[in-house]
Amino acid sequence: MSNSRFAISLHILCLLKQGDGEAQSSEWIAGSININPVLVRKELSNLKKHGLVTNKEGKNGGSYLAKPASKIYLSEVYKAVRQVSVLGTKRTDPNPKCKVGKQINKHLDNLYSEVEEALIKKLSKKTLAEFTATFK
Amino acid sequence: MSNSRFAISLHILCLLKQGDGEAQSSEWIAGSININPVLVRKELSNLKKHGLVTNKEGKNGGSYLAKPASKIYLSEVYKAVRQVSVLGTKRTDPNPKCKVGKQINKHLDNLYSEVEEALIKKLSKKTLAEFTATFK
DNA sequence: TTAAACTGTAACAAAAATAATTACAATTAA
């Protein structure tokens, strides 16, 4: 993952937690993260799809957490933004005529799954509430 | 990490292990991975810097493992190619005028370190020999 | 009932990261 979706989503969630139930606009959120509001809306839409946020359209609309911060595990955030494997992907396929080339992808996939599992396990031990608790 | 350096490096190491001490040329390696030989040479140069491979220049030159595959931990491969944090990086800095924006990077860094530690721990449990052992 | 403040999303453009290519000097074996 070399994009910044995890960081952006977590930042959004921190702001919503801090907002304490009040609807926060994507414009305001974008201002804190310092990115384009459209990107924020895209991430919000994704977080919504994964059940982490809810929102209101229209005037005075905005977003807020869909459940208490103490019930949001960081592993959920990871799963929501996850696209490719932790250890990267290759664009071209290896040479199937080579013994190693032919089999390596399968073995890499297995390895990546194991590693990702460990990562998710780690993230599932921390909640959004715990993460934000250390903010002074 | 959304580039494919880990996969490429591991692929190289598998080929060298299979090559059983004989020098393998970057051209041949590139053919198995199906990428440009110059990229292979760059990765080899990096793996060499990290003490995982050795090579011979000149005619009949090429690369081979610097130590037994049973002594090469996958965590070493990860550390050799690691550039940015597992969970991604953001290009722009958050707004320092915002309470959350001001502090989040520090907290993200801590979180990333913890997660990466878990990942490395996982990878340090598997050697190159074990990884290649399952290749038929 | 209409204007203002929002979200949602598509389409396109810009910027950055990644990979490929070309070129050639340096090294070594035979």
Add this chain to the structure above:
DNA sequence: TTAATTGTAATTATTTTTGTTACAGTTTAA
């Protein structure tokens, strides 16, 4: 001394990521 190889710089091409523009749809409230 020639052929096969590494090492590496410079350039180009491709892909991914991010930003921008535009506008339709929703909701509130004057």
